[in-house]
Amino acid sequence: MKVTGDQALVKKINKSIILHTIRRHSPLSRARVSEMTGLNKATVSNLVAELCGQELVTEVGPGESSGGRKPLILNFNAMAGSVIGIELRVKQLTAVLCDLGGSILHESDFSLEAHELPYVLEQMRILISDLIAKAPATPYGIVGIGVGVPGMVDEQGVVLFAPNLGWEMVNLRALLEHEFSVPVTIDNEANAGAQGELNFGAARDVRHLLYISAGSGIGSGIIIGGELYKGARGYAGETGHMSIEAKGKPCSCGSRGCWELYASEKTYDNPGLTLPARTTPELVRYAANGQEDALRHFSFIGEYLGIGVTNLINSFNPELIVIGGALSEAEEWLGEPLRRVVAERTLPYHKQQLEITFSKLGSRGTMIGAGFSAVMHFLGNIRVTL
Amino acid sequence: MKVTGDQALVKKINKSIILHTIRRHSPLSRARVSEMTGLNKATVSNLVAELCGQELVTEVGPGESSGGRKPLILNFNAMAGSVIGIELRVKQLTAVLCDLGGSILHESDFSLEAHELPYVLEQMRILISDLIAKAPATPYGIVGIGVGVPGMVDEQGVVLFAPNLGWEMVNLRALLEHEFSVPVTIDNEANAGAQGELNFGAARDVRHLLYISAGSGIGSGIIIGGELYKGARGYAGETGHMSIEAKGKPCSCGSRGCWELYASEKTYDNPGLTLPARTTPELVRYAANGQEDALRHFSFIGEYLGIGVTNLINSFNPELIVIGGALSEAEEWLGEPLRRVVAERTLPYHKQQLEITFSKLGSRGTMIGAGFSAVMHFLGNIRVTL
DNA sequence: AGACTTTGTATATTGGTTAAACAAAGTTTT
DNA sequence: AAAACTTTGTTTAACCAATATACAAAGTCT
Structure with a gap:
């Protein structure tokens, strides 16, 4: 401007x-x-x-x-108003009511059974209305709604492309603002998670942060100089489709050897694999009991996470890397192979200053980050650079 | 601040x-x-x-x-003062005297035969003194010196690591400032090239630019929101060591399958390769005459450049990609395979808005960009973001 | 010739920060 | 306990940069 x-x-x-x-x-x-x-x-x-x-x-x-x-x-005065933070997942809608300081006042969720826009929108409407009803009396009331979605979002809050939902060009911000008449901010799920960890989680006051959301795919939230970097048209951070095997497996994106084919929940369906389960929470339970196949597979994912993380370190040179998303619950088994591979493969100068942590906010990170976007939109933030 | x-x-x-x-x-x-x-x-x-x-x-x-x-x-008034821009290459030192508008007033160079700091510094001293002597009379005189070096540089102008020179922790800015008593700016070679193309070359007024310097290795200059992004400790953009073959050739950096092993002049020494020459200018001449081996090899490099470029597109989502460095002179043979691979492998939404060009300033890009850094340091630039 | 346009300057006003003095409310010294 | 010192927060007057408005200067158009 x-x-x-x-x-x-x-x-x-x-x-x-x-x-x-x-x-x-x-x-x-x-x-x-x-x-x-x-x-x-x-x-x-x-x-x-x-x-x-x-x-x-x-x-x-x-x-x-x-x-x-x-x-x-x-x-x-964190109680001057409140915000609603929502995470739209493939199988679930989760939402929180937060005060302006990021503290959770209420929490609720809903299981999604389909992805048609009218259906999803109706469930969001119900969830939001429910939380609005529970909001305490404050001078400003509900000052905003923040949403984290699994896809690419532009600066106008339009969901450009969300393959797991089958959405394309959905003007979610306009739809929700029209419905509730409060400012709405839409963020990519990984970007929102990065905001959450940056302000309330494992990355407080970090200037250059890389947040890796590893779940059904891989996305990254990139914080540069304390601020979210969204790229030219709002879809930077699609690191899941970084090729780590030039001639590797073909991916639905048209490329080959994409990172998320080797280091996300997508690997659970690899042919020739003997796994006792096909979801992360179940596999975590098996791994906790020492089940060999589960342990071996987490080790495999951890190593491949390390390979991609190394590439990102060489490009972005962050101070801190936070691993979030569904797979972060397997920290106990992913951490060692991940850190080992990164240590083996990074340039000596990068190792000195770099830390790798797992999410502190867990599954709430994205909601809280999305809510925080709404808080910052309300409070405003202006800075001078010289 | x-x-x-x-x-x-x-x-x-x-x-x-x-x-x-x-x-x-x-x-x-x-x-x-x-x-x-x-x-x-x-x-x-x-x-x-x-x-x-x-x-x-x-x-x-x-x-x-x-x-x-x-x-x-x-x-x-571009003639209010002048600056000196220098590129420090492995085999050569090149320098220009520019006015404040980036126009070249004088140009000179020197062949380097060694990389010992005292020797290199002495040659820089001679080159700079020579250009200073040729500088026109202006109100402010020489207002700064900008240097582009093939290595990682921190925000204090210290060359942290320049493997091709064998340099480590060289406080080049302090050394030159002490010698000439004018402000000195030190930049990574790719970052300086990015600045040059952004302000005077193929990327004028682009907000998010990715400049790929492909020569003896690969480095990237990342422009975000019109400004150079240097990372947490000054060495973002070391994309040459991005792994594109997880289990590929071992690299001197400790990793495996690094991009620059497949898409830079380093490939000229690949075993089992029949090439009529081992330098880019010579190979360009052979390719122009239709020599099969040269053509095939440029095609190989072009394809692998495309693979790495695709990865960077997915991470940074730039508006424009500019290919610079020594290999940019092979544009005629690299362009087609590069663009073809990128088109095959990028997500549909990225293709729409993306352009790939080759450097406009050629071998002068880095010097001019380095000089421009000095100009901006002199003029100052202050902005407000909200 | 007269009406209109565009450029650039002069003047008075507005409204923000600041240094300095000051008032208020405490602690420490004698 | 009185006096001296400290710390906090407010009041006052001065300063100064941008602005709206009026105006002067120098042109074009009818």
Whole structure:
């Protein structure tokens, strides 16, 4: 967007700085905020007064003195409003009601039996209405809805392509905004998961994060400089279709040797495989009991995850890699082979600084991240780069 | 960096907007600048007066009337100063003296016979001093030196690792700044090439660009949102070591099946290969004469370039891909197999919007890009994102 | 010749940050 | 306990950049 500088912009920038400082570091006194941001005490006082008037910040009373007048403690008012975060999965619709701080207030889900748009939309409508009914009375009420979907999404919230749902060009944002009259944000499932882990999970305050969602396929959420990178038309991160065997198995995408053919739940159907089960939760149970076939297969997946992860490390050079998605529940058996292969194959300079973790938010990561997108859309965020 | 808003910031932002608008679109009248930027006519007048005082903008006289008073035409003063851009190659040192608009004023080079730091540094010193002596008299003189090196560089201008030179942890920026007392910027060779093509070559005004430098190895320059992405510690884009054959040939990096083993000049030494020559320029000559082995080998490289490019498309979803480096001179024979493989293997939605081109600046791209980094460092660039 | 257009400047106003003084409320020293 | 010092937060006056508005300058069109 075309932005020029004037006093209104200055005020917006400083107010945003103060709001997010308090959001992330409260409880805090005005004096601390002034120190942390570098803004003048008077400026902080004025803008905090406005934020209090907007009920986004609350004054909770005097704190401990450190040799002078007691500070007046400020808090981010997470209960100024609430958001709904939804994850649309192939077989299930899961949703949470969160406050502005990402805490879950209510949770509910629904099993999907088909993927026709009208049917799915109707179930979303019911789920959302249900959560809206349960929302506590807050100054702003429901300030937004965030949805994570298993497919490519453009910047206008149109689901361009979701192969597992059979969707193409579905303007989900417009449909939901029309229905509920609140701002709706639509994100790719992996992108939402990345946001969740970045803000509330295993990757707090990481600047360059790679989130790998390994489940029925593989998708990646790429955080660059603390911000989600979506690519030219909204579908960066389709790393599941990165070829790791140039002349390997043909994939439905038209290519060959795609990563997700070797390192996702898609491998459960490989011919000639003896497996005691065909779903991750069941296989996890078998592996926990020492079942050989399950152990061997997780080791296989772990190694191939490592090969793809190495490729991504060489391209993106992230600080941290978080493995999420359904397969993250097999952390116990995937972790060793994955880390071993990465250690074997990465350049020496990459190894030094890199960490690999598994999701902290588990199956809730995507919902929480989707909800957080809605929160940020409500609060706004403005930054200056030079 | 910690930036807060005040009036000085507002002025900086607007002055930067105006300067870069004139730099990229001049000749221009004050009225046109006001229209294009959305800034008030008076604001434009004031800041343009300052820029004229700084000699960064010049008033060249009246232009054509469009039914009213004649406009006073402004120009970006590319001759306010000059920069030096250098490419450090394995066998050669090439350098240009450019004005602030990227036009080449002088050019010179030197054949390297060794890679010891003192020797290389001494040759750079001679080359730079020579160009400085040839620099025209300008208000600001030499405002910076930009260097493109074949290796990983961190944000402080330290060459972390340059395998082809045998360099490790060389603080090249400090060394050159100490020698010449002007700001020095150090960039990876592929990153500099990407900057060159983005600003003066085949990729003008592209927002998300992937520049592939294919020569003795493969490196990538990644432009995201019009800006260079360098990764967490400065070495993103090492895509040559992306594995495209999970269990393929072992690579010196410790991994297996690395892309550059199949799609760079490294293939010239493959065992069992009958080639009439072992350098790209010579092979290009043979291919032009229809020599079978050369044609077959370029076709092989083109196909494998396509496989790796497809992987990068799936990860970065760029608008444009530019192939540069020594191999770009074989465009005539690489283009068809490359585009064919990419078309076969990419997801349908990626094909629609994607273009693949070859470098426009040729062997000068990296130098010009490196010089441009120095120009931008001198002019400054400040932006607001919301 | 007169009406209209376009360009660029001058003037008064607005509204934000800031430094400095100040008031309020505490702790430490004497 | 009084005096001195500290810390917090507010008030005041000054500053300064952008803006709207009016205006001057220099052209075109009828």
